[in-house]
Every structure is written in structure tokens, then in C-alpha cells.
Amino acid sequence: MIDNRSEPPPYVHIKRNAYLIKKKRDGVIADIGCTNCKSTECLDNCVCRVQCLSCSKACHCSDMCSNRPFRRDRKIQVVKTELCGWGVVASESINKGDFIIEYIGEVIDDALCEKRLWDMKYKGVQNFYMCELRKDFTIDATFKGNLSRFLNHSCDPNCKLEKWQVEGETRIGVFAARFIEVGEPLTYDYRFVQFGSEVKCHCGASNCQGYLGSKKKITSKLDISWGSKRKRTSTSCLTIIKSNSC
Numbered sequence: 665m666i667d668n669r670s671e672p673p674p675y676v677h678i679k680r681n682a683y684l685i686k687k688k689r690d691g692v693i694a695d696i697g698c699t700n701c702k703s704t705e706c707l708d709n710c711v712c713r714v715q716c717l718s719c720s721k722a723c724h725c726s727d728m729c730s731n732r733p734f735r736r737d738r739k740i741q742v743v744k745t746e747l748c749g750w751g752v753v754a755s756e757s758i759n760k761g762d763f764i765i766e767y768i769g770e771v772i773d774d775a776l777c778e779k780r781l782w783d784m785k786y787k788g789v790q791n792f793y794m795c796e797l798r799k800d801f802t803i804d805a806t807f808k809g810n811l812s813r814f815l816n817h818s819c820d821p822n823c824k825l826e827k828w829q830v831e832g833e834t835r836i837g838v839f840a841a842r843f844i845e846v847g848e849p850l851t852y853d854y855r856f857v858q859f860g861s862e863v864k865c866h867c868g869a870s871n872c873q874g875y876l877g878s879k880k881k882i883t884s885k886l887d888i889s890w891g892s893k894r895k896r897t898s899t900s901c902l903t904i905i906k907s908n909s910c
Contacts, residue, residue, distance in 0.1 A: 670744075672742055672750045672814065675805075675806075675807060675808065675809060675813070676807060676808040676809075677808075677809070677810060678768060678769075678808045678809065678810065679768070679810070680768065681768055681769065681770070681771050681803065681835070682769070682770045682771065682808055683770075683771045684770050684771060684772050684773075684776065685771060685772060685773045685776075685800065685801075687771075687833075688801075688834075698710045698711040698712045698713075698719060698723045698724060698725060698731075701719075701723065701724060701725040701729070701731075706719060706725055706729050706730055706731040710725075710731055712731055713731045715829075716826060716827060716828045716829065717828065717829045717830075718731065718732050718733065718734060718828055718829065718830040718831070719731045719732050720830075720831050733763035733828070733837055733839075734763065734766055734828070734830055734835060734837060736763075737763075737764065737765045737766070738754070738755075738756060738758055738762065738763070738764045738765065739754070739755035739756045740752050740753065740754055740755055740764065740765065740811055740850060741753055741755050742811060742814050745816070745849070747866040747868075748816045748866055748867075749816075750814050751814060751815070751816045751849050751850075751851075752811060752812075752814045752815050752816075752849065752850045753847050753848060753849050753850065754844050754845065754846055754847065754848050754850060755846065756846060757843070757844065757845055757846055758840045758843070758844040759840060759843055760840050760841065760842050760843050761839060761840060762839065762840045763837050763838075763839055764823065764837075764838045764839060764840060764850065765810065765811060765812045765837075765838050766810070766812065766835060766836065766837055766838070767795055767803060767805070767812045767825060767836040767837070767838060768803070768805065768808075768809050768810045768812060769793075769794075769795075769803040769804045769805030769806070769807075769808055769809040769813070770803070770804045770805075770806075770807065770808050771801065771802070771803055771804075772802050772804050773800040773801070773802070774799065774800050774802070777794060777796075777802045777804065780792075780804065780806070781794075784806070789806075792804070792806035793805050793806060793809075793813055794806070795825070795836060797827060797834060797836065801834070803836060812838055815838065815850050815851060815852055816849065816850075816851050816867070817851060817852070817853065817854040817865065817867060817876060818849075818851035818852070818853070818867040818869055819853070819865065819867050819869045819871050819872045819873050820867070820869035820870065820871055820872075821841060821851040821852045821853050822840065822841055822842055822844050822848065822850065822851060823838050823839065823840060823841055823844075823850050823851060823852040824838075824839055824841045824852055824853075825837070825838055825839075825852055826839050838850070838852065851867065854876065862875050862876075863875060863876045864876075
């Protein structure tokens with residue numbers, strides 16, 4: 665089906681996650697602060713940086729520390745693509761490792777996530793996106809979100825999603841996986857979990873897999889964890905998209 669609309673489908677723009685479940689904060693993590701950083705440029709071995717913790721009031725570094733990535737979004741723009749519906753391009757050059765934008769939506773639990781998926785499937789809804797962080801914690805940008813919801817998939821992406829702790833709250837950031845030029849489409853690996861018929865991939869990468877992801881039952885949730893040393897890891901995303909999209 666060809667989408668001839670001149671503007672993206674409507675949604676409610678929000679600046680922070682909207683919690684439809686009880687908001688959980690990790691008090692222990694919130695109290696951890698870096699002790700070996702004393703300048704505005706936190707070191708590569710900063711205790712917070714290596715654990716994907718945004719520096720906070722508990723840190724010894726300056727309030728202008730560079731390890732506070734969720735403060736400013738990079739300039740990006742929504743555009744209509746030839747084969748992948750609506751997408752996002754960079755409006756400025758972005759260096760590898762730079763924070764681009766936070767992945768924002770409604771935070772829901774597993775029960776509501778499954779109910780929404782089935783409801784939208786029966787209604788024939790084709791554009792909805794969900795990013796699962798852990799059990800009973802999914803960010804659904806279907807109805808509410810920001811420009812991050814328009815990033816397309818690629819089998820050779822230039823962005824990645826990272827799970828961070830900011831003042832005890834779990835948040836998801838889109839970061840540059842390599843240098844990105846002005847006008848370049850922003851993409852990440854959806855780690856697509858199929859819910860229905862196969863979805864063809866149109867990313868155009870030389871290593872394109874042809875189709876998106878693997879087929880799993882919707883009740884088979886992905887177990888996401890930090891790992892023993894809480895090293896920086898990408899999130900896994902449960903994404904349902906229209907058949908003519910990347």
C-alpha cells in the first residue's frame with residue numbers, strides 16, 4: 665500500500681515518558697557518583713560513564729559534565745522516503761558516540777502491551793512501535809512520543825539504542841554508531857519480533873537480510889539485562905511496522 669499523505673500520521677508529541685504504570689526508581693543506582701572525575705570532561709574510565717549512568721548530584725564532577733547525554737537533542741528532521749514511509753535525517757553532522765534523541769512514549773506493562781498489540785492487529789493498525797526494556801516495562805510510542813518514533817530500520821544502521829540510568833530512572837537514548845553526515849537517514853536495528861505475516865526489508869544495505877527479524881509468539885517476551893558488569897548494551901525492541909516500511 666502506497667502512503668500518499670503529505671504529512672506524517674498524527675500523534676501526541678511529549679517531551680518525557682508518560683507512565684501508565686507505577687514509576688520505579690533505582691535508589692541505589694541514583695546514589696552512585698563518580699569520584700575520579702574533577703573537570704567538565706569526565707574521563708573514559710568514569711565510574712558512571714562505563715555503567716551507562718548519567719552523572720548526577722552525587723558525582724564530584726561539574727554540573728556541566730559531558731556525561732549527561734539526555735540534556736540536548738541533536739537537530740533532526742522528519743522526511744518522506746521512497747520505500748520506507750516516513751523517516752528521519754540528520755540536520756547537522758553528528759560524531760560517533762553522540763547522543764541524538766531520547767526514545768519516548770507511554771511506559772506500559774506486559775498485560776497492556778499484549779492487549780494493545782491484539783487490539784491494533786484486529787483493527788488493522790499498521791503503524792505502531794514498541795521498545796521493550798525488561799519485564800513489565802515497555803515504551804510504546806504508538807500514540808504519544810517524539811521524532812524518535814520515525815527512525816527506520818537498517819541491517820547496517822548508523823545509530824543504536826542504549827539503556828541509561830538518569831537520577832535513578834531508566835531511559836533510552838539514540839546514539840550515533842558512527843559519524844553521520846548532514847542529510848543522512850538515521851536508522852537502527854529494530855531487532856524485529858514478527859507478529860503476523862513476514863515483513864520485507866527495504867533498507868538497501870549490502871548486508872540486508874531481506875526480511876525483518878524472527879518470528880516469535882507475542883507472549884514470548886525478550887529478557888533484557890545489564891549483565892554482570894553492567895556494560896553498555898543496546899536495548900531489544902519489539903517493533904510492528906507496515907509492510908512497505910523498512
